[in-house]
Amino acid sequence: MGLVLGDAWLWAAVTWTPPDYAGFYARGGFDTSTTAALLVAALVKAALLWLILRAPVPGALDRREKALRRLLYLAVAYGLVLWYPIGLLPDVVGVVFQLALGIAIDVFYLLVIRWRSRVLRAAAGVLFAVELAGMANELLDELDLPEFGSGGIVELGLMLGGAAAIIVTVIGQWRDGRWSQGTLVAGWLSVGISALVIPLNILFGGIFSGTVVMPVVMDAAGLISIVWIAATARELPTESLPVDLPPRRRRMMRVGVAAVAVLPIISQIHPEQTAHLTYTGWSMDCYDRPSFGDLKPAERNAVFLCRARSTDGGVLPMFPEDLSDQAVLAYGRALCRAKDRGEQEAILTRAGSARPGWGADPWDLVYVCPEIVGATHPDLLRSSTQTEEANTAYVDEQNAKCRDPWPRTKGVVQATANYFLFVDGDPGYLVHDPGDKAGDKASERAMDRVYDDDSADIGVGGSAVLVGHIEDVSDVCLTVKAFRTAPPRRTAGWYQVTEVPIVSRSGRLTVPEMGEGGDVGAGAPMPNLAIRGKGRYRLRVYVRLSDAGEEHLVVVFPGASRATLKLKRGRGPY
Known part of the structure; x- marks a missing residue:
């Protein structure tokens, strides 16, 4: 009927999912390989479904065994049918259901299976806990709560823990003795399927990438785990222990189990000429x-x-x-x-x-x-630590080259440091009010006035003053001092001296410092130069060239005047 009605119904008939799902996997329709894979998968899944629906083995069960059988058949029902209606509910409902069912089954496994070894039972408990931790981690993710860990390593570890839990359960069933060789083989095949899913899901970005044949194959192979769960529930009675299979058939089953365990590993080995792409530009x-x-x-x-x-x-x-x-x-x-x-x-x-x-x-x-x-x-x-240490040493070395040009005239607050500029095109440095809400506009005005007037070496913008440099340099030696009253002018020995107004609207005036990882700013902490809080101040800038390079002295003191004074102008080449 699926072949007659079209691709969507063929997909629904084989994968047991709504027809709309087909459009998600193959929007342009199925090619020949996909159709062939669906027909083969239909036969495989029919055979596996026949194994799942076999009647339970007759025999008496105690309360624990009855409870485990009901839980296992509930897990079978979820894997075959219930996943779809539960999937229509919020995702967290499905995760909680699976976690609760997994906890109950693992607890009864520990109680019902005759492990015949305390060490094996303890190992099973630990691996069951790891398996449940993976499910709990998924629940935390759905609830937007902090997870146990993030990244591929944690995810891989939890998935390996789930596969190891299946291995220890099959070993416990073998030591118990009530389960048939066919059930044990189905359990080992489940481990092989898990081993195949892990590399496909972790290393290749999910099993649904690339051709549509892959999800079809994995859908059919995934039914083997349900066969194992159903067979475990069916053979719980202890009265009828399984009869040993003939040696030839046992050898064939061992070969099949070994093939399922080894083939997923072999499939990941590529020849050298195959393009192996670990990263892309969007990784x-x-x-x-x-x-x-x-x-x-x-x-x-x-x-x-x-x-x-x-x-x-x-x-x-x-x-x-x-x-x-x-x-x-x-x-x-x-x-x-x-x-x-x-x-x-x-x-x-x-x-x-x-x-x-x-x-x-x-x-x-x-x-x-x-x-x-x-x-x-x-x-x-x-290393990053070595780079940070080298940068710190360089900044300290540059700061040590700078000296206070007024060592005998102490300000209320003061500092001397190297100011690092951009190597190319940096107009200078700011003295500004970092707490002014309109500080960005004030800085823009100060910069515009320097660029608009080629003869201007200082741009005033209210709460920001841009101080330019007179030579093409990458840094300057900067000293800042704040006084309660105007200090003497002392213009001798300086190339140029300029005094301008500046206002502090938040009670702060300072010079930008080098930020973390930044390349521009003062190499040492700069003090607050607005020593009287909010109000108007005068800012006097001294500039000269010396053996240490270009030196700047910035003096700030209270003053209401809004005049710009050229106290000394540089003449000719310095």
Whole structure:
């Protein structure tokens, strides 16, 4: 009937799901391979369903065994039918149902199965707990509560715990003696199915990626676990122990179990020419860029693959997306050995790069050839801690070069430090009120006035003053002092001295400091220069050049005047 009515009904007949599901897996209709897989799966599932629906073995059961049989048949019913109506309810309902059913079955397994070993029973309890922890972790996720752990390692560990729980249960059934060889084989096959699902789900982004044949195969194979659960419930009575199978049939079953256990592992081994893609430009693991010194040797290639395929910021990746990991690493090492940018461009062109003219930067190549890059850029080999320590030492060294130009005139508050500027195009530094709600607009006005007037070395914007530098420098020695009254002018020895108004609306006036990981700002803490709180102040800026470089002295004191005074103007080259 499914073949006659169309793809949707064929899908429903074989997978036992609503016809609408077919459109989700194959919007353009089924190809020949999918139809063939569905027909084969139909025969396999019919045979497995016949095994599931076999009548229970007659015999007396105690209360615990009766309870376990009912729970197991409830699990069978859920796997065959109940999953769909429960799935129509909120997701948390289904997770709670599965968790409660799993807890009850595991408890009765421990009570009913004759383990014949305290160690085995204890091991079963531990593995059952791990299995239930995986289900509880899923419940916490549904409830938006903190989980036991995040990431692929935790997920893989919980899934392996579930597979190990099946293994120890089958061993317990074998030691008990009441279950037949067929039931034990179904249990071992269930372990094989779990071993097949784990690599497909973890390593390849889910079993439903790629062709539609894969979910069809996995749907049919998944029925084996229900066969095992149903057979476990059917053979609970102890009066009729199973008869041993003939040796030839036992050997065939062992071969089948070994094949199911080994084939999933063999299927993951690819020939060298097959493109193995660990990361793409959209991989979530690639957003962080760890320092080389923080990585173990085994992790460095993965970081280079991330950098080589990165599309962060909308840029084109260094290599094509379909180029294998092996090829990317080989081209990366070739880029390390390139003598110049032109040779790098030739290598990237040969690799099919969309941006060969960009070449490759040392901070990307260091992950794949540290011995080459480290010879010319040793700083790239540092860990994040070493980099932080080196930056701190450099800032301290630069600060130590700066001296207070008015050492005998002490301010109420004062500080001396190196002020680091942008290397290219930085107009200067701000003295501003960081608590002013309109501080951004005030800073923009101050900057506009410097750019609009080429002769202006200071831009005033109310609660912000932009102080420019007179030479093309990357930093200046800056001293700030605050006084209660106007100090003497003392213009001698200075190239230029300018006094302007500034207002504090929040009771603060200061100079920006270098933030965490930032490259711009004062290299040491700067004090609050608004020593009388809110109000109007005068700001006097002294500028000169010396052996230490460009020196600035900023003096702040209360004052209501709004005039701009040029107390000394620089003349000619200094």
